[in-house]
Amino acid sequence: MDTATASHTLEDQDREVILAVRDVTVAFGDQVILDRLSLDVYRGEILGFVGASGAGKSVLLRTVLGLNRKQGGSINLFGVDTDKVTDAQRVQLDMRLGMLFQHGALFSGLSVMENVQVPMREYLDLPKKLMDELARLKIELVGLPANAANKFPSQLSGGMIKRAALARALALDPAIVFLDEPTSGLDPIGAAEFDELVAKLRDTMGLTVYMVTHDLDSLFSVCDRVAVLGQKKVLVEGPISYMLTVEEPWVKSYFRGKRARQIDPAALHNNVSAGAVR
Amino acid sequence: MLTKDQADASASEIASEPHPKVRGASEDGRLVVTLSGNWTTRTVSRIDREMRALEDQPGVRGIAVDLAGVGEMDTAGAWVIKRLAVAQERKGATVEMTGGRSAFDVLLAAVEDAALQELPPAEVRPFGIVPFMESIGRSVFNARDEFLLAMHILGATLSGNKRRRGRKINLAPLAMQIDRMGIGAIPVVVLMSTIVGAIVAQQGAFQLRYFGAEIFVVDLVGILVLREMGVLLTAIMIAGRSGSAITAEIGSMKMREEVDALTVIGLNPIGVLVFPRLVALAIIMPLLTIIANIAAIAGAMAVAWAYSGITPDAFFDRMTAAIDESSLLSGLFKAPIMGIIIGLIASVEGMKVGGSAESLGRQVTSSVVKAIFVVIVVDGLFAMFYAAIDF
Numbered sequence: 001m002d003t004a005t006a007s008h009t010l011e012d013q014d015r016e017v018i019l020a021v022r023d024v025t026v027a028f029g030d031q032v033i034l035d036r037l038s039l040d041v042y043r044g045e046i047l048g049f050v051g052a053s054g055a056g057k058s059v060l061l062r063t064v065l066g067l068n069r070k071q072g073g074s075i076n077l078f079g080v081d082t083d084k085v086t087d088a089q090r091v092q093l094d095m096r097l098g099m100l101f102q103h104g105a106l107f108s109g110l111s112v113m114e115n116v117q118v119p120m121r122e123y124l125d126l127p128k129k130l131m132d133e134l135a136r137l138k139i140e141l142v143g144l145p146a147n148a149a150n151k152f153p154s155q156l157s158g159g160m161i162k163r164a165a166l167a168r169a170l171a172l173d174p175a176i177v178f179l180d181e182p183t184s185g186l187d188p189i190g191a192a193e194f195d196e197l198v199a200k201l202r203d204t205m206g207l208t209v210y211m212v213t214h215d216l217d218s219l220f221s222v223c224d225r226v227a228v229l230g231q232k233k234v235l236v237e238g239p240i241s242y243m244l245t246v247e248e249p250w251v252k253s254y255f256r257g258k259r260a261r262q263i264d265p266a267a268l269h270n271n272v273s274a275g276a277v278r
Numbered sequence: 279m280l281t282k283d284q285a286d287a288s289a290s291e292i293a294s295e296p297h298p299k300v301r302g303a304s305e306d307g308r309l310v311v312t313l314s315g316n317w318t319t320r321t322v323s324r325i326d327r328e329m330r331a332l333e334d335q336p337g338v339r340g341i342a343v344d345l346a347g348v349g350e351m352d353t354a355g356a357w358v359i360k361r362l363a364v365a366q367e368r369k370g371a372t373v374e375m376t377g378g379r380s381a382f383d384v385l386l387a388a389v390e391d392a393a394l395q396e397l398p399p400a401e402v403r404p405f406g407i408v409p410f411m412e413s414i415g416r417s418v419f420n421a422r423d424e425f426l427l428a429m430h431i432l433g434a435t436l437s438g439n440k441r442r443r444g445r446k447i448n449l450a451p452l453a454m455q456i457d458r459m460g461i462g463a464i465p466v467v468v469l470m471s472t473i474v475g476a477i478v479a480q481q482g483a484f485q486l487r488y489f490g491a492e493i494f495v496v497d498l499v500g501i502l503v504l505r506e507m508g509v510l511l512t513a514i515m516i517a518g519r520s521g522s523a524i525t526a527e528i529g530s531m532k533m534r535e536e537v538d539a540l541t542v543i544g545l546n547p548i549g550v551l552v553f554p555r556l557v558a559l560a561i562i563m564p565l566l567t568i569i570a571n572i573a574a575i576a577g578a579m580a581v582a583w584a585y586s587g588i589t590p591d592a593f594f595d596r597m598t599a600a601i602d603e604s605s606l607l608s609g610l611f612k613a614p615i616m617g618i619i620i621g622l623i624a625s626v627e628g629m630k631v632g633g634s635a636e637s638l639g640r641q642v643t644s645s646v647v648k649a650i651f652v653v654i655v656v657d658g659l660f661a662m663f664y665a666a667i668d669f
Contacts, residue, residue, distance in 0.1 A: 095320075109636030126323045130358075134319070137357050140392035154633020173319045173352035204388040205353060206381070 016043040017076075018176055018208050019064065024073035026056070026063055033059045035232035036073065041176070046202055046209040048219045048240075050254065051229030057212045058102075060229070061178055064210075065099060078175070095123050098169030098177040102184065104161040106153040112139060112164045113149040119171040138167040143197055159190040163197075170201070176208040183215045191215060195222045216259065219243075228254070296349055298325045302332050307339040309371075311362070314347030317355025329358050333365035341366050346377030356385040360393040427629065428622045434548040435556050451554040459520040459555070460562030467515055467566050468573045474511060475503060475574030479581040492586045496596040499578040504605040505664075508571040510657055512563065513616040517649035521624040524555050525645035528628025529638045537629075548625075556621040563617030564610050571609070604669050612660050616653050623649045 019041040026034040033056040041047050051057045062068040064075055066082060075082045077093050085093065106115050116135040120126055126134070139149050142163040153161060162182060169177050182198070183191035199222045201207050213219065219226055220240055227237040228251055236246050243255045298315040311332060315321070343359065351359075363373040375386070403409070482495040528551055531537050540547045575597075582588040588596075627645035631638050 108634035120319075124320065124323065127326055130323065130326045133361070134354055134357060136395075137353060137389055137392045140395065141353065141388065146395060152634060170353075173354060200388075204384050 017041070018043045018078060019210065020076040021060070021064065022074045022076070024060070024063060024075065025071045026059055026068060027071050032232060034063070034070075037229075037233045038073075039227060039234050039237070041208060041210055042225075043175075043208050044202065044206060045224040046198065046211060046222050048223035048226040049210065049212045049229065050214065050219065050226060052250070055229045056232065057229055058180065061180060061210075061212055065097075065178065091123070095119075095172050096175045098172070098174040100162070100165050100169045100177065100179045100182055102180040104153065104165035106161060106165055106168065108153050111150050111152055112144070112156070112167070115153070115164060116167050116171050118168065123172060135167075135171070138170055139164070141170070141201070142167045143193070158185045159187075159194075162186065162194065166197075170205070173205060174207070176210065179209060179211040179213070181212055181214065183213065183218055188217070191217065192221070198222055216255070297321065298355070299347075300325050300328045300332070302328075302335075304335070304338070307337060309335065309338045309341045309366075310344070311341060312344045312347065313359070314349075316350040317348055317358065318350055318352045319354040322354045322358050326358065329362050333362050336369075338366055338369070338371045340372045341374065343373065343375045344377050345375060345379075345382055348378070348382065351382050351385055353385060353389055356382070356389045357393065360386055360389045364390075364393045424626055424630075428626045431548050431552055431556075431622055431625050431629075432618070434546065435553050448554075451550075452558055455554045455558035456562055459516070459523075459558055460566060463516060463519055463562075463566060464569060466519070467512055467570050470515060471508065471511055471570040471573035472577035474507065475499065475577035476581040478502060478507070478574075479578035480585055483582065483586045487586070493588060493592070493596055495578075495582055495586065496588070496593055497600040499575065499582075500597050500601045501605055503571055503574040503578070504601060504609045506609070506657065506661070508574055509563075509567045509609045509612050509616060510653070511574075512566045512570045512613070513620065513653045513657075514650055516559070516563065516566070516617070517620045517624075517653060518646055520555075520559065521620045521649045522642050522646050524621065524624035525628040525631075525642045526638065528552075528625060529631030529641055532629060532631045533633060533638065552621070552625045555625070556618060559617035559621040560614040561617075564613040567610060567613040571606075608660075608664050608669055612657065615656065619652055619656060620649045623652060 017040050019039075021037060021039040023036045023038055024034055025032065025036055037060065039060075049057055049060075059068060063070050064077075078096060080089060080093065082090075082093070106112070107118065110118070113132070113135050116138050117131055120131050120134065124131075136146065136149060140146065144160060144163050144167065148156065148160060148164070153164070156164060162185075166177075166179075166182070179198070183194050186194060195218050198209055198211070202209055211218065211223065223240060225237060226240055226243050228235045228243070230248075230250055235248060236243070236251055240255075243251060246252060246255070296315040298317045298321050299313070301312040301314075303310045303312075309332070317325075341363070343363065345359075348355075359375075363375070367373055378386070479495055479499050482498045483492050486492050486494055486498075528537070531551070537547045537551070540550055579590055579593050582593055583590060624645045627641040627648070631641050
């Protein structure tokens with residue numbers, strides 16, 4: 001997708017906040033990981049979340065999902081404070097969010113099809129035939145071949161596992177999906193395809209995407225907005241064009257460092273003569 | 279409790295959403311379908327059957343689907359609508375969709391590929407004599423492969439750990455395994471043997487009392503415990519306790535490619551993983567058997583004293599007369615062999631673990647079951663062998 005439609009979709013939304021993190025503090029023992037961190041995620045956007053390894057990106061993600069305890073602050077999902085939900089509301093929230101774990105976390109004893117059907121079985125009262133059809137639809141939507149449906153996770157390649165895990169995350173047509181390093185371990189072509197897939201799903205299903213990533217290509221190609229975690233809070237946030245102007249040292253070396261510059265085609269042509277096509 | 283809450287929640291959610299509705303009117307071969315309400319994952323089950331009925335309706339030449347009344351739609355709703363369109367198109371009808379918002383068109387287009395896809399034909403399982411024979415054949419071949427793998431492991435262990443550059447055998451892991459599998463097992467082996475010894479003595483004394491031969495309970499317990507029960511009980515306990523642990527350890531290392539990593543680093547996985555466990559089992563089994571023997575005889579002695587009034591002095595006198603070295607040795611000879619059998623079966627099962635958590639569970643189960651089964655069979659063979667050579 002090009003930038004014109006991206007900004008168009010953003011303006012179309014009246015910037016409804018779908019996830020609001022306010023002053024969240026997380027500590028393990030004496031070690032404070034996140035200190036009064038605040039972050040907004042708007043409906044229909046793809047937010048890229050970056051930060052140094054070990055800075056607490058996954059901790060924030062797990063805290064938002066309720067897998068970690070937090071020491072202070074509040075998290076609002078769909079306008080509901082996750083600390084004050086009733087059990088019934090919690091179920092409603094769970095149905096509307098999907099999570100793609102870094103290593104897929106597919107259930108190894110179930111086929112891809114059965115993995116996708118796990119949330120459907122739990123929450124919906126669907127006839128078997130319709131459930132099979134919907135699972136096949138999700139598998140097709142994430143770009144897996146039809147014969148992958150009956151394979152087991154141990155028979156899949158890394159890229160296929162990510163796609164299958166995404167299919168499971170999308171099983172209930174959630175409003176927001178959390179992706180934890182979705183393109184790590186994929187080859188550049190597979191990673192680019194995955195990025196396109198995420199953008200396409202956002203456009204068709206109206207998804208909101210919260211993506212923890214280290215992949216600069218993803219950040220440049222699909223993310224509407226980027227948030228940088230540093231010094232235990234969100235250091236800067238804004239579109240990628242803004243990131244390129246930030247002078248904070250870590251942000252600068254991340255987006256304009258040695259590896260980042262390789263994306264700039266102008267920097268490449270000096271080295272062209274060094275390569276050869278066989 | 280939780281499920282009830284969930285049911286309530288989804289029920290109230292669905293109740294609060296406008297139900298999806300279908301109205302089909304057919305006029306001389308032309309079907310007009312008017313849709314309304316929310317067509318989402320949570321609601322489609324309500325109209326699935328109605329939509330299928332429309333799909334199967336014969337003699338339709340054209341369909342007009344009116345989407346104007348549809349409130350919300352997601353991929354599941356789009357799928358059900360597209361399924362109707364594709365099914366009728368296949369039968370030659372023309373399909374026309376009107377009144378949909380642009381977002382619906384995007385969704386309907388996205389599910390089109392999946393809707394056009396032909397379902398792969400379901401695999402037909404042949405039944406009768408052939409698959410039955412096939413499963414027998416497979417299990418025979420599997421048994422052969424397993425036996426060969428066990429022999430490979432045994433061979434690699436005996437050929438000295440396949441040491442590279444003549445390194446000495448590493449004693450640290452061996453000591454650790456002896457501690458974990460041997461010393462750790464002492465309390466449970468002692469407890470179990472004492473109780474079983476006491477039970478056998480009580481039952482024996484009860485029966486022998488009719489003949490006024492209660493003192494022979496000492497012979498009974500002495501020979502039974504030393505020849506069979508001490509080693510058998512220990513082997514069963516070790517199969518359950520350590521065999522399962524070995525399978526789980528090796529299996530989860532296999533699952534996470536740690537076994538492959540050992541190979542790449544240049545270590546022999548069998549040398550590193552199996553050798554110390556196998557040697558440790560061969561060492562601890564006789565030692566644990568001695569402990570089990572002592573515990574069982576102590577239990578029997580206590581019962582004999584309390585139940586039949588046989589004093590420990592009399593018990594020992596009778597026992598020295600009843601047993602000789604062969605009773606003790608015939609039991610102890612078996613112990614290391616039982617240990618090696620348990621270790622081999624556990625290692626083979628561990629090496630067979632595949633990629634899934636389920637296969638780990640399956641192999642641990644089959645490791646314990648097979649080990650206990652083989653241990654008992656081998657014990658029987660030993661009994662026949664000893665009888666034949668009069669030992």
